[in-house]
Amino acid sequence: MRLPGKKQTFWLLMGASLVAMWLPARYTYALRNLMDPMLAPLAGRPFRAGQDLREWAGDWTARPKDAKAFRSLKDENEELRRQLAQLGEEYRSRLNEIAEGQAFRKDLLLQQGRLIPSEVLLRDAVAWREGLLLDRPADFTNRKQWAVSRIFVDRGSSSDVSDDLWTVLPLDSDAGQAELFKCAMVGRVERVGQVTARIQLLSDTDSVLQVQIFRIQRGSEAAEWGRKCVLVGRGPGRMMVKELTRGQTPAGARSASGPPAEVGDLVFSDESTPNLGARLVVGRITAVRESTDSPGKFECDVTPAVNCDRLRRVWLVDPNVREPK
Amino acid sequence: MRLLPFVILAVVTLVLQLALAPAISLTSASFMPQFPLILAMFVALYARADVALIACWSLGLLLDLSSRGPMGGFAFAFGLVGLGIVNIRASIFRDHPLSHFFLAMVFGVVANEIVCLREAFGSQLGGFTWHHLFVIPAGNAVYTALLAPYLMLLLVRLRRVMDFTERA
Numbered sequence: 001m002r003l004p005g006k007k008q009t010f011w012l013l014m015g016a017s018l019v020a021m022w023l024p025a026r027y028t029y030a031l032r033n034l035m036d037p038m039l040a041p042l043a044g045r046p047f048r049a050g051q052d053l054r055e056w057a058g059d060w061t062a063r064p065k066d067a068k069a070f071r072s073l074k075d076e077n078e079e080l081r082r083q084l085a086q087l088g089e090e091y092r093s094r095l096n097e098i099a100e101g102q103a104f105r106k107d108l109l110l111q112q113g114r115l116i117p118s119e120v121l122l123r124d125a126v127a128w129r130e131g132l133l134l135d136r137p138a139d140f141t142n143r144k145q146w147a148v149s150r151i152f153v154d155r156g157s158s159s160d161v162s163d164d165l166w167t168v169l170p171l172d173s174d175a176g177q178a179e180l181f182k183c184a185m186v187g188r189v190e191r192v193g194q195v196t197a198r199i200q201l202l203s204d205t206d207s208v209l210q211v212q213i214f215r216i217q218r219g220s221e222a223a224e225w226g227r228k229c230v231l232v233g234r235g236p237g238r239m240m241v242k243e244l245t246r247g248q249t250p251a252g253a254r255s256a257s258g259p260p261a262e263v264g265d266l267v268f269s270d271e272s273t274p275n276l277g278a279r280l281v282v283g284r285i286t287a288v289r290e291s292t293d294s295p296g297k298f299e300c301d302v303t304p305a306v307n308c309d310r311l312r313r314v315w316l317v318d319p320n321v322r323e324p325k
Numbered sequence: 326m327r328l329l330p331f332v333i334l335a336v337v338t339l340v341l342q343l344a345l346a347p348a349i350s351l352t353s354a355s356f357m358p359q360f361p362l363i364l365a366m367f368v369a370l371y372a373r374a375d376v377a378l379i380a381c382w383s384l385g386l387l388l389d390l391s392s393r394g395p396m397g398g399f400a401f402a403f404g405l406v407g408l409g410i411v412n413i414r415a416s417i418f419r420d421h422p423l424s425h426f427f428l429a430m431v432f433g434v435v436a437n438e439i440v441c442l443r444e445a446f447g448s449q450l451g452g453f454t455w456h457h458l459f460v461i462p463a464g465n466a467v468y469t470a471l472l473a474p475y476l477m478l479l480l481v482r483l484r485r486v487m488d489f490t491e492r493a
Contacts, residue, residue, distance in 0.1 A: 005375070006378075006379060007375050009379060010375065010378040010379050010382060010404065013379070013382050013400070013404070014382065014404045014405075016397070017385075017386070017396075017397035017398075017400040017401040017404065018397065018401055019397070020395070020396045020397030020400075021395050021396070021397040021398050021401060021443050022395070022447075023395070023396065023397075025393070025394065025395060025396070028396035031396065032390055032396075035390040035391060039339075039343065039391055042336065042340055043340045043344045046340055046344030047343060047344040047347070047348075049344070050345050050347060050349075051347075051348065053348050054347075054348045122343050122344075123343075123347045124393060125339075125342045125346070125388060125392045126388070126392045126394065126399075126440075127355060127356060127357045127461055127464075127465050128355075128441065128444075128457050128461050129392055129394050131392070190393065191393075198393060205444070205457065234454065235355070235454075235456065235457055235461070236355045237355075309347070
């Protein structure tokens with residue numbers, strides 16, 4: 001039998017790839033799981049170096065341009081620190097007030113299970129796909145687990161920040177509420193290989209999650225969370241809450257007559273989310289508009305609580321508590 | 326075309342794609358260059374036609390394997406890119422930076438659109454918007470096209486190593 005020539009082989013390969021394009025991704029996991037362990041040692045260190053480079057470039061572009069500007073920024077910084085300390089006290093007392101009144105604080109923390117730290121090795125190679133490749137811990141085997149991360153702030157020990165400082169962030173801050181909301185959701189484990197795991201970020205276009213919107217208001221007496229709604233990913237750094245109706249009051253809001261959400265409202269995962277069993281912050285609403293597809297309904301743009309460009313380590317949620325041996 | 330130098334270059338471009346591209350991406354990873362596409366362009370411009378087609382396809386497969394999403398999308402798209410460039414290369418100035426710029430832009434848009442449209446058709450959630458379908462692929466292609474002339478300058482120096490010494 002004659003073997004096909006190079007041109008025929010090419011057309012055979014094109015045909016095979018055309019068929020493979022329409023196969024569900026799970027049928028090709030085995031092939032990809034072969035590739036991932038090779039990618040990590042090859043590109044892991046350069047990826048870290050790239051992350052360092054990007055952070056350095058960000059700091060360099062934000063540097064003060066001259067000595068006068070530097071002094072002025074230093075004064076401004078000290079003034080802001082004083083204001084921050086005052087706000088911190090006020091904010092802490094408000095949080096305690098809310099926590100006592102609503103008893104929701106315990107809902108935010110994981111009631112059982114454990115968090116498994118895992119290093120971020122790589123991001124996805126394609127611009128519109130939102131994924132991470134993780135160094136898989138040895139005892140972690142389950143797909144459909146959730147990945148959480150501490151909220152990142154872009155100041156560290158070089159800016160006199162230490163563990164014992166009370167970190168207060170205004171409600172409209174990008175970084176979120178560091179003290180109250182201990183963890184932010186990042187994504188879901190999609191595929192677990194021998195030594196690596198792939199995470200689908202919540203901003204991926206194939207990601208969907210049941211969430212609730214929460215609005216913190218001073219003197220709020222609301223005792224329940226808002227109605228459940230659906231959060232879908234919209235590509236890099238973008239998510240959207242869809243199909244909100246006018247009477248759908250966010251938890252913590254005083255009246256049902258207002259819009260279903262406002263800019264600055266927080267989005268939480270639902271506590272009935274499988275394998276999670278906790279409410280964790282997902283993001284913050286940045287825009288609210290009426291839906292063009294469904295008149296009378298609203299949709300909201302949501303910014304993730306975590307800047308995935310800076311992610312270096314995440315925690316995987318394992319909801320199963322194992323008996324000690 | 327020699328196999329070993331091609332494999333080494335393919336691995337290097339993949340590492341660049343995974344490590345450098347997110348670092349130099351614009352607007353929170355929306356626009357990033359595609360280094361394997363530039364290598365595919367180089368191979369399609371200078372290698373023997375039948376070998377170039379398979380090499381382009383395998384570069385696409387490599388990108389598919391290192392990403393999530395449906396398998397085969399980039400392999401098919403890069404195969405078409407190879408086919409397109411092989412068919413027009415006799416009628417263009419293949420050493421000219423402007424040719425590299427326009428080839429990277431046109432074929433970058435084509436390759437990204439094929440994969441994007443496939444994913445949009447397969448998406449149950451309707452998460453794909455005009456931004457995904459047109460702005461991101463076009464942005465990626467323009468970014469790749471801006472880098473292509475410089476990287477092609479380097480790659481063209483490797484023609485002898487790759488055994489592209491004769492006009493294919």
